[in-house]
Amino acid sequence: MSKMRKLGALVTSFAVGGTLAACGAGGPGEAGGAITDDKIVLGVITDLSGVYSELAGENAVEAVRMAVEDFQAKHGDDAVTDTIEVISADHQNQPEIANTKAREMYDREGADAIFDVPTSSAALAVAGVAEQNQKLFFDIGAGTTELTGAQCNPYTYHYGYDTYMLAQGTGTTVTEQGSENWYIIYPDYAFGQDMNKSFVNAVEGAGGTVVQSDATPFPNDNFSTFMTKAPGLDPKPDVLGTMQAGGDLVNVVKQYNEFGLREKGIDLAVGLMFETDIASIGVEPLAGTLFTTAWFWNLDDRSREWADKFKERTGSRPTFDHAANYSAATQYLEAVQRAETDDADAVNEELNGLEFDDFFARNATLREGDHNLEHDSYLVEVKQPDEVEEDFDFTKLVETIPAAEAFMPVEDSGCEMG
């Protein structure tokens, strides 16, 4: 009996599922039909529980909600629709889960666009789903250049940062400032290898030398070997470039300080760092460390104004991931407003090649050729402890890298929009 019941349930669920899918397929088909189901649905796929849940996570979802509210306040009754929903899902940084969640969002929950998706492999998975479903995807949290390179597609935008931009800022500038010999350590997985490649290119492009680059185990809590090895390399490196992230980065910095490498004339440059990392390590051990960021909240008045609103809601200052989520959602909604439809191809026409300037993205262009967001990026330095005025007030500007130089030229990206 119970077996029969199970079978029955199974058959029913198939039948219902089939019907729903059929509805979904029939509904939005008509061309020019303004807004599907009379509502816009923004999906945020992010890490809600793991290592990136503080630098992205729930606050990234909150940032998208803020964008929706600000959009509604701005347009009032003239808004293209009254109903804008924000839905979210936890992908646990797993590509398979990200894939499933993205399908669910586009197919069943009616998402018109998906945002964030940290972890490169997960982002690439979602980009594939976006292309199949012909729905938009704004990647913010992941850094791989593949998204706008060999694996680019017309429905995917890379919004904020990538490994090329990080290397271009830190690798080139630090080398040009006279630290010509580099020792690079990177975690042995896709992001680390990608970062290593980008940094080697940037350093050599600026006339420097990478004396050696070592892949380190991941995760790893003991970097002593690399710290003791560094001063003995020939020629002696001027700077140690670390591509580690999260807990591994904390270990690197603690041990860099313990082995007194700064006193031995080896500076520290960090590939990718967020305020959350600096809070974990402490400002003092990092003071003076250079890194490149897409944005930081204390950049200027425009940024601070938004960061204040963000803090009122969430209790903490935003990372650049949070700001980029807000910015991307805003640009998307404005494009829908202009297109007067949420049809992805029509919205795409509005977005393609769009030039704009908001508190996050300065001198920005959504490049037609590879869908990378080109905007000013910033080489920053970790403040001295006595300069810090509040929590998360950790960085000061060293140099603004103009939008045109900050990102990989379109012709080098290897992207062919199908």
Add this chain to the structure above:
Amino acid sequence: MDALLQQIFTGLVSGSFYALLALGLSVIFGMLGVVNFAHGAFYMLGAFGAVTVLDTIGVSFWLALVVVPLVLAVLGMVLERTLVRRLTSLDPLYNFLLTFGLALILQDLVRLKYGVSSQPYSRPDLLQGSFNLGLFTYPRYQVFVLVFSIVVSVAVWLVLSHTRIGMIVRASTERPELTSALGVNVGRWVTPVFGFGVALAGLAGVLAAPMRAVNSEMGGDLIIVIFAVVVIGGLGSVFGSVAAGYLIGMLTAVGNFYVPALSQSLVFILMALVLLLRPAGLFGREESMS
């Protein structure tokens, strides 16, 4: 040559953590027959304990070195009395699952309270800077960790080999049935020994706080290597686990230096070899396996 010596020294320092953790794991396994999967979580709690007592009541690193292991010993004994004990008569798999679950719960509780980012903790002032060791200079703190762990290991060994309590523990570790048969109340020692093993993990955690990232994941990443260490040393062999701890530390450091890509696998390659050639472990005795 200098470089190699320096790497060996580096290895001894990271081996200090392996040794302390493996020692606790081994004593617990020997006495209770419990494979304590929560050992990494207790290590993590040790580090968080150091951070918490500093942040809340300003307890220094030195005092934390005493207080935190004591608190964890009590926690360990409570867990043994309330949970572990109920399952020891069943298949060892039950306790394995229990401690695995405990590890997950402890990790998530810490994550709930502290989030996923690491907690800052600085070195004690006295141990800033570095020592000149002749051939090379080395951070003071790391030298301290090595010396301290050797002292603790030797002290534990002395207690085990020269006192009556140690004799009973050793006897019940290596031949529990025989020891009972000789009229020793083995059961009485089970709870304190479990607490002691947990305290050692906590001690390792406090030692780790100034030099490693303090976050809820720190123990989970380490525990697998520690299991390999214990297997290589010989399950239940107290000396074996300490020796294997330092050995694996050196092996990993030298591996990191010459073949970074392979270094993490080296431990497991060695473990596979040991299991093939000497299933009881390098220092274990065949009969204590049964």
